[in-house]
Amino acid sequence: MSGRTHLGMPAFPEAATSATRDARLRRNLRHATGTIRAKRAEAVAELPDWAELRAAGAAIKDRTLRHLDHYLEQLEEAVTAAGGTVHWAADAAEANRIVTELVRATGETEVVKVKSMATQEIGLNAALEKAGIRAYETDLAELIVQLGDDLPSHILVPAIHRNREEIRDVFRGRMSRWGRPAPEGLTDDPAELAEAARLHLREKFLRAKVGVSGANFMVAETGTLVVVESEGNGRMCLTLPETLISVVGIEKVVPTWRDLEVFLQLLPRSSTAERMNPYTSMWTGTTDSETADGPRDFHLVLLDNGRTDALADTVGRQALRCIRCSACLNVCPVYERAGGHAYGSAYPGPIGAILTPQLRGTTTELDASLPYASSLCGACYEVCPVAIDIPQVLVYLRERVAEGGEVTVRGQRTTIRPARGHAAERAAMRAARWALDHPGALRAGQRLAARTRRLHPRRLPGPGRAWTASRDLPAVPAESFRDWWRRTRDDRAEGDRR
């Protein structure tokens, strides 16, 4: 059973430290991200107007976010006119309650799921399980994660941390508990593994009366939802069941089909390095014919869960432009070594480091550590197809953690205090600032360090230990640049020295 959650996970540095010691994990990640990184760069380089597309994507998202209330109302109207029902969920608990009640109303105890970040975010599967409803993941990687009683570690490739041998073992050992068992003598050949998953899943597609999905986009003008995918399992879930429930973050709306066109170019090249994703499924409301594909009952659950609070923040709101392509994860040297689980959220990597503390706040030790989970190298910003300046937002959120400040919580402006555990650091930063703002004191310090240079220890105590554990310290020179300049170049030096 997939009972694991992100609750109570340790702070990022701790989780990342154990991940860096896991040689197999590092090998799996290095191989996978390295491959996809190179392919993406090629796919993007094919388009001469990528920079313009990127700017257009950012502009459309910004404009939509500025008038989000308007487009959501337009969307609701269009979905309703097309026979669907719109539900508004303020938080995870409300969304889970709505979905649970909708499933119960059908009398079913099973649902098939299209891979969805929103339902991962709210922990829908665990909530359904509590209500006696089994949710079956049908995306291959999500299936691997679910069978393995594991958590996703990547936005696009949730099982990126697993290699073929591990997947074979999961299939052999666990498939039978969830339905059709793995074929006898299953090897780690990719085609065999895919076939095992196909046979296992087909039974579920044909039996399911209720499908649960997210959506990559929602087009306000027609009330159309869009899912892009590579495997075709999504289309099965969207077309076969009688009832379809889609849980979608409110930021996923785009005004028109013309706007959608931009993202259908940006997303596949950025995420899977494909010119176009293999399956683009679109559905508008319900279908009333017995023979047509598509649900006869359609519910759209619009999820807030911290999004309007993030929207109120003029710097941080750009995180809501995210189209979940995961390009930032694949280029991030920190993600590559720490792995996705260290981020303690459905959203790992650089985008998770700025999105999670905005959606959940910075009160827990884990959430307060996320804005620091970056060397600020800027590779994430460079590849982001909607130009989210992730390093800028990281530094901005660090300020919130270190110094507190004004935030919006449930629509109310609130002043928050600095996160716990930053007092010593704050004192050190103040002392350093004072010395640096008094060049006389700085020079005295440099001279003292120079005079005592033979006495400096090779390994430092306290926070400096982290430095000397794996690196040698530079030797302090006999004379600072400042003193050299005064001694050799500055005519006024003699007068000053008195």
Add this chain to the structure above:
Amino acid sequence: MRVALFVTCVTDTLYPGTGRATVALLERLGVEVDFPAEQSCCGQPQFNTGYRREAEPLVRRHAEAFRGYDHVVTPSGSCAAMVRENHPRIAARSEDAALERAVAEVAPRTYELSEFLVDVLGVTDVGAHYPHTVTYHPTCHGLRTLGLGDRPRRLLERVRGLELVELPGAAECCGFGGTFAVKNAAVSAAMGADKARDIEGTGAEAVCAVDNSCLMHIGGILARRGSTVRPVHLAEILAATDSTHNADGPGHDGRRTR
């Protein structure tokens, strides 16, 4: 042309040889260099760790110290990026119009050394002689925030005697990241170890960069591994000539590791 040297706190305190090399190089190219003594730190450690309010007085000091110069030159990609990119942001949030004006005057005139040589002076051959095998690590802020492009390489390619060898995965961060190296020590060390391995694999005698802070981290890891590869700042290579070059090895007297 009045040019001021912004030496940076790291170079001032730990790598004065880079500062001396920058002065020697610029003077050799006919630039009159001034060193405003009131300068200090650009506030990057404070700002990047989340202490904007601690950074603000340093931004003010910086703008005052460098007021009135035609150009400000610094041997650091990340400090140049801090001044150009973040000083205006900090000034804008200070609600102090005078600070905003002072920063708007200084920030756009601030150049990382290779930018100043190529874009302002228009030179790529600075008359240097450095007979060693060198690999070049483009530091993140130089590469991505400033967009230095191939400027440092173009300068290195014109150095007599220098053999430039490719560094695999050059654009990947070395893992320093300021306080990141302490706050996320394990990840930082893992990134640094991979970078050190890539550098050693090139067979170069020296690894060159435009930032002493990154070189401090890379050099500290190389030294701990017992590697013979020496970190060397771009300014020190460009300042070297037939007469000044130290025949003992590629290092500089300002760069020793314990």
